[in-house]
Amino acid sequence: MNTLKTFIAASMLTLTAAGLHAAENPDFNYHVDNFADIEVLRYEVPQFSSLSLDQKKMLYYLSEAALAGRDIIWDQNGRYNLRLRPVLEKIYVKYDGDRDSADWKAFEKYMKQVWFGNGIHHHYSNDKFVPEFSEEFFDTRVAGLCDHCLGLKPGEKREDVVALLKKVIFDPAFMAKKVNQDSSVDIVAESAGNLYEGVTQAEVEAFYNAMKDPSDPTPVSYGLNSRVVKKDGKVTEEVYHLNGLYGPAIAKIIYWLGKAKEVAENDAQRAYITKLIDYYITGNLKDFDEYSILWAEDTKSDVDFVNGFIESYNDPLGMTGSWESYVNFKNAESSKRTETISANAQWFEDHSPIDPKFRKPEVKGVSAKVITAAMLAGDAYPATAIGINLPNANWIRAAHGSKSVTLENITEAYAMASIGNGFNEEFVIDAPTSKMMDEYLYITDMLHTDLHECLGHGSGRLADGVDQDALKEHGATLEEARADLFALYYLADPKLVELGIIDNPDAYQAEYYKYMLNGLMTQLNRIEPGKNVEEAHMRNRQLIAAWALEHGKKGKVVELVKKNGKTYVKINDYRKLRDLFGQLLSEIQTIKSTGNYEAGRKLVEKYAVKVDPKLHKEVLDRYAKLDIPPYRGFVNPVYTPVLDDKGEIIDIAIDYTEGYADQQLRLSREYSTLK
Ligand code: ZN
Secondary structure, three states, X not given: OOOOEEOOOHHHOOOOHHHOOOOOOOOOOOEEEEEOOEXXXXXXXXXXXXXXXXXXXXXXXXXXXXXXXXXXXXXXXXXXXXXXXXXXXXXXXXXXXXXXXXXXXXXXXHHHHHHHHOOOEOOOOOEEOOOOOOHHHHHHHHHOOOOOXXXXXXXXXXXXXXHHHXXXXXXXXXXXXXXXXXXXXXXXXXXXXXXXXXXXXXXXHHHHHHHOOOOOOOOOXXXXXXXXXXXXXXXXXXXXXXXXXXXXXXXXXXXXXXHHHHOOXXXXXXXXXXXXXXXXXXXXXXXXXXXXXXXXXXXXXXXXXXXXXXXXXXXXXXXXXXXXXXXXXXXXXXHHHHHHHHHOHHHHHHOOOOOHHHOOOOOOOEEEEEEEEEEEEEOOOOOOOOEEXXXXXXXXXXHHOEEEEEEHHHHHHHXXXXXXXXXXXXXXXXXXXXXXXXXXXXXXXXXXXXXXXXXXXXXXXXXXXXXXXXXXXXXXXXXHHHHHHHHHHHHOOHHHHHOOOOOOXXXXXXXXHHHHXXXXXXXXXXXXXXXXXXXXXXXXXXHHHHHHHHHOOOOOOEXXXXXXXXXXXXXXXXXXXXXXXXXXXXXXXXXXXXXXXXXXXXXXXXXXXXXXXXXXXXXXXXXXXXXXOOEEEEEOOEEEEEEOOOOOEEEXXXXXXXXXXXXXXXXXXXXXXXX
């Protein structure tokens, strides 16, 4: 399975407001909360008030369908998360002790982390959170809870449940890592996510290999909507659907999708919602493929959404989709930019610096738009992507095209919240480079996302008979690298100026500098001392930057230089750097097209994984002085129907004032669908 999301390096955007659209409300407050390594922001939903009543209703119903699935991701992320969450929340709400005590402060931090991770693991590093409050504190607070508050099921003993919860919280070796990609261990058995139980990697692979027919030109996405377990010694699937696993949550989702269908904008949209409901009822992956095709082909509707088991980053084998939802509507003005890019998709494909036999002879239906996010949920909340390209199935993309979106109001919120944070002054080599980034990074970042999602993932083709999963655990990293390289290569192409997308042929240098700086240095801020790079997007960025540094050494294309004892990235030749990106794109495309696992593994292991401890420490020290959290996420706005005296909806009100803890607690009160 390909992985098709772009995450922005949150701390990279340091902009002057001049580069941004004027916000609807100039006093909009983007900052919500800060804890651990996280900053929570809010995003504005510009133009919401100018939508039609039916569109607003549809966004509201889809938002409810989004929130209804919240518990699914909690359970997918770990089998005790839904047992732990209400207990932690009871303690949090009922606490009447000293709020200045170290234990309380540590508990509050842990609670907020668990909310942010949708479970006990960090959303990005996948490591288990380390509680800094004492076991005694927990014991005392738990003693004050009734059996019901502890979630005791019939026949369960109180002390057993407390002991289990303590193991879940305090034992660092128990469920240590949500997704373990270490190829020296059994990555299925050693991953704490709840996608497998009692099975080994070899058993799961054998199970699915027996199902796969290599000659099938339209294979379903095996394992996408199921948990694999061993029952009576036999490996079997528990499928997510109305009458299966997660049925109660799925019933609510189906209800709200049904309401949305009533106010659909057109028949095409009604058809894909109907098919999505069918799929949730049956759990049949053929239905999902039919839905995906209808969805990909509907490019007319303004309101749009994703709701389902989609991305497979949380599965060590890259098969099972994490539940997520994005609800959004089109930003018509900014979409002119992506429409121009996608209208020229064939030109970009034909000029791609790869082996011509791996180019797509005919690029089909790459539709691209800029959207305004209206609700983020499941695996897309609180941390979200800024660009999405779906569906994931390669054969559907090839035959029916794909939809690529850039979430502009989210990118804008990141940028607005970063103004004046001191990042450039600390890490950018000189004032001219810094000025160039101030002027052009916002637009080139957005263009990078457009090109990555709209063209990058969709470009190229596999040689006949090559399995799309052939690169296995390195598939996601290499796929992201391919899409990033495609974007980087074309950002510097005069074609963008010719198409009127950008006015300065050197604007790309802002993105190049940022990319190299991030890949070589600043993203290390997200890694704990002594650890390797693990997450696929981070590996991809280091792979590209480290490869370009090494291969540009002779010509001094890029260097790491010292100034006043600090390390800086220095780019001496931007044109040659572009050539290097083109070369690596070609190399990785060949690896992907031929399914050359060994070559892919070598590339990833040599460039993408290892960290220089000295440079790492320097980056962490320099960041520490800046107080820029490495991770950011969002609270959602709250939508409330406005009723007339007959109870009819006459408007949907939008409110931005809800805080982070309040939002999480409200979601737990109103959307706890799985017990
Ligand atoms: Zn991607």
